[in-house]
Amino acid sequence: MNYNRKEYSEEELIRLYRALLKPRMIEERMLVLLRQGRVSKWFSGIGQEAISVGSALALEPDEYILPLHRNLGVFTGREVPLDRLFAQFQGKTHGFTKGRDRSFHFGTNEHHIVGMISHLGPQLAVADGIALADLLENKEKVTLVFSGDGGASEGDFHEALNVAAVWGLPVIFLIENNGYGLSTPSNEQFKFKHFIDKGPAYGMDALQIDGNNILEVYDTIRQAAASIRKNPRPMLIEAITFRMRGHEEASGTKYVPQELFERWAKKDPVENYERYLLDELVLTQKAMESIKDELKAEIEEGLNIAFNEPMPTANAEQEQADMYRPFNQEVIKPASEAKTERRFVDAISDGLRQSMERFPELVLMGQDIAEYGGVFKVTEGFVEKFGKERVRNTPLCESAILGIGLGLSVRGQKSMVEMQFADFVSAGFSQIVNNLAKSHYRWGQNADVVVRMPTGAGTAAGPFHSQSNEAWFFHTPGLKVVYPSSPYDAKGLLNAAIEDPNPVMYFEHKLLYRSISQEIPDDYYTVEIGKARTVAEGTDLTIITYGMGVHWAKQLQQELSDASLEILDLRTLLPWDQEAVRAAVEKTGRVIILHEDTMTGGIGGEIAAWISEHCFEKLDAPVARVASLDTAVPFAPPLEQEFLPRQRLRQKAEAMLNY
Numbered sequence: 277m278n279y280n281r282k283e284y285s286e287e288e289l290i291r292l293y294r295a296l297l298k299p300r301m302i303e304e305r306m307l308v309l310l311r312q313g314r315v316s317k318w319f320s321g322i323g324q325e326a327i328s329v330g331s332a333l334a335l336e337p338d339e340y341i342l343p344l345h346r347n348l349g350v351f352t353g354r355e356v357p358l359d360r361l362f363a364q365f366q367g368k369t370h371g372f373t374k375g376r377d378r379s380f381h382f383g384t385n386e387h388h389i390v391g392m393i394s395h396l397g398p399q400l401a402v403a404d405g406i407a408l409a410d411l412l413e414n415k416e417k418v419t420l421v422f423s424g425d426g427g428a429s430e431g432d433f434h435e436a437l438n439v440a441a442v443w444g445l446p447v448i449f450l451i452e453n454n455g456y457g458l459s460t461p462s463n464e465q466f467k468f469k470h471f472i473d474k475g476p477a478y479g480m481d482a483l484q485i486d487g488n489n490i491l492e493v494y495d496t497i498r499q500a501a502a503s504i505r506k507n508p509r510p511m512l513i514e515a516i517t518f519r520m521r522g523h524e525e526a527s528g529t530k531y532v533p534q535e536l537f538e539r540w541a542k543k544d545p546v547e548n549y550e551r552y553l554l555d556e557l558v559l560t561q562k563a564m565e566s567i568k569d570e571l572k573a574e575i576e577e578g579l580n581i582a583f584n585e586p587m588p589t590a591n592a593e594q595e596q597a598d599m600y601r602p603f604n605q606e607v608i609k610p611a612s613e614a615k616t617e618r619r620f621v622d623a624i625s626d627g628l629r630q631s632m633e634r635f636p637e638l639v640l641m642g643q644d645i646a647e648y649g650g651v652f653k654v655t656e657g658f659v660e661k662f663g664k665e666r667v668r669n670t671p672l673c674e675s676a677i678l679g680i681g682l683g684l685s686v687r688g689q690k691s692m693v694e695m696q697f698a699d700f701v702s703a704g705f706s707q708i709v710n711n712l713a714k715s716h717y718r719w720g721q722n723a724d725v726v727v728r729m730p731t732g733a734g735t736a737a738g739p740f741h742s743q744s745n746e747a748w749f750f751h752t753p754g755l756k757v758v759y760p761s762s763p764y765d766a767k768g769l770l771n772a773a774i775e776d777p778n779p780v781m782y783f784e785h786k787l788l789y790r791s792i793s794q795e796i797p798d799d800y801y802t803v804e805i806g807k808a809r810t811v812a813e814g815t816d817l818t819i820i821t822y823g824m825g826v827h828w829a830k831q832l833q834q835e836l837s838d839a840s841l842e843i844l845d846l847r848t849l850l851p852w853d854q855e856a857v858r859a860a861v862e863k864t865g866r867v868i869i870l871h872e873d874t875m876t877g878g879i880g881g882e883i884a885a886w887i888s889e890h891c892f893e894k895l896d897a898p899v900a901r902v903a904s905l906d907t908a909v910p911f912a913p914p915l916e917q918e919f920l921p922r923q924r925l926r927q928k929a930e931a932m933l934n935y
């Protein structure tokens with residue numbers, strides 16, 4: 277192996293050696309413990325340590341690194357205390373996730389590390405978000421994120437690199453090309469020759485390095501980082517290496533030709549560097565032994581502490597509470613009586629504009645939201661007022677933008693992501709349900725992101741511009757879901773969602789945008805998240821609904837003028853207002869849950885079950901649901917009208933009144 281020590285001092289070379297040795301010695305110890313059944317799963321990075329260690333030491337300690345499952349050297353390189361690291365591996369409270377997630381699936385802002393989620397690709401965009409915050413704050417910093425050669429096949433890889441290039445984000449995308457993704461060799465994973473061929477295609481510089489050569493890794497990344505700090509831009513670095521053990525320890529290596537192991541064993545990053553330092557007389561045998569002794573003692577001490585800690589005790593209340601960053605919403609009243617008649621769409625826009633004024637750290641992202649003003653014109657005029665840095669047109673990449681939202685949160689910023697249509701959120705689903713929703717529970721990092729979701733049918737727009745998909749998110753702990761039905765609530769709930777440090781899905785029905793208006797306060801105000809609103813008081817039949825359903829229920833009241841309807845607008849779906857539901861049910865003893873979403877698995881099912889369980893004695897009739905047909909949303913208006921529940925509502929209401 278060719279080592280070029282350049283101007284590096286002996287201290288520096290020994291610092292690198294020590295850092296390189298540490299993960300190797302930990303791993304060797306782990307393999308013994310694994311055989312003894314004292315640790316569970318283990319993803320070995322043996323043979324690849326130079327990449328983790330070289331990059332961790334090359335960056336400034338306050339620059340973020342986003343490692344993967346084989347990057348123990350990043351954690352040790354950042355001096356994460358071993359007792360906590362081992363406690364983390366064992367699911368102990370003293371680890372970084374209170375026993376809630378395993379291995380390297382955690383972040384620690386103290387050490388400027390954001391760990392992976394199992395899905396691999398999503399964290400590439402999180403790095404973009406961290407880098408964007410640095411760029412917006414004019415910090416001369418670089419963020420480094422890892423990808424394997426396998427994970428690079430994911431769409432998230434493309435999205436993250438593309439946005440980073442278009443926005444000139446200071447990110448190093450470090451690809452560890454180790455020849456295999458689980459059992460899949462490179463020739464079954466991709467057709468191109470080298471990852472560096474991809475750099476120019478994205479419009480970014482790309483470098484290939486020997487990933488087993490610690491000096492080459494360290495020096496290349498140091499230089500790249502120095503250059504990026506001065507001239508922010510992304511860079512792709514491909515580190516060629518080899519995975520010396522199985523994908524994880526239980527899975528074996530039968531599928532890897534033996535001669536590859538033999539060839540790569542000669543390139544072992546630790547042994548070669550050790551020999552080099554001895555040959556160069558930088559290190560004596562004695563000094564080497566004493567470093568090993570010190571590391572051994574540190575490892576044993578860490579293991580002792582971790583093994584002696586008991587397993588965590590479960591507390592259901594605490595577990596549920598920790599899904600969210602605690603936030604005591606203070607409901608804000610408008611400062612004056614001034615009011616203006618505004619359409620639903622204008623109320624949203626008004627709230628968003630005032631939130632932008634209130635929170636200088638709020639960034640808006642979405643397709644065509646800048647000069648064009650968004651397809652529904654919610655952000656019209658925003659670029660002129662707030663500038664292009666905060667009102668950001670994005671490439672077509674829902675997943676990346678949502679990941680960027682999480683990255684911005686890591687750096688203390690807020691974001692609002694506009695889905696052009698709620699339907700398109702499926703392209704960013706994993707980021708929302710796996711990354712944003714679970715981050716606080718896993719390692720205490722909130723995702724301060726509001727996702728605006730123009731939703732709903734009735735516009736003859738067919739299956740992909742009409743869906744109601746709130747139930748996808750209603751089923752995801754860690755999210756909040758709000759769904760206003762009036763201009764007043766639209767503004768107040770949007771402001772509240774932006775104030776809330778947790779991820780909030782904000783549904784806005786497209787059909788309401790320009791069809792309803794109301795006098796609403798000119799000043800900033802908020803509406804309480806989690807609080808339903810009684811729209812009409814009645815004695816005969818309760819309709820529990822939200823969004824467009826509120827308007828259908830009001831129309832029904834006009835049609836059935838002899839009946840007295842209690843109408844409850846949930847306004848927030850997660851968490852929904854159980855006490856208000858109970859009170860509304862108790863008033864009439866007959867209840868219909870109405871929603872535009874399809875019936876099966878809809879929110880009505882959950883609320884109906886809860887009413888049956890908690891209000892059984894107060895019921896005079898079975899709990900009923902009225903919802904859309906269990907089909908996709910059809911295009912032609914007669915089909916769409918049949919799909920929607922509006923026509924079935926009256927029939928069901930009459931049946932319930934006569935029950």
Ligand SMILES: Cc1ncc(C[n+]2csc(CCOP(=O)(O)OP(=O)(O)O)c2C)c(N)n1
Pocket residue numbers: 346394395396423424425426427428452454456457458519523
């Ligand atoms: C979305 C997703 N699909 C599949 C997996 C299962 N899986 C975990 S790691 C892995 C291989 C990853 O290969 P690579 O990115 O090259 O990293 P390496 O393990 O070689 O370091 C696979 C298929 C996963 N975790 N996430």
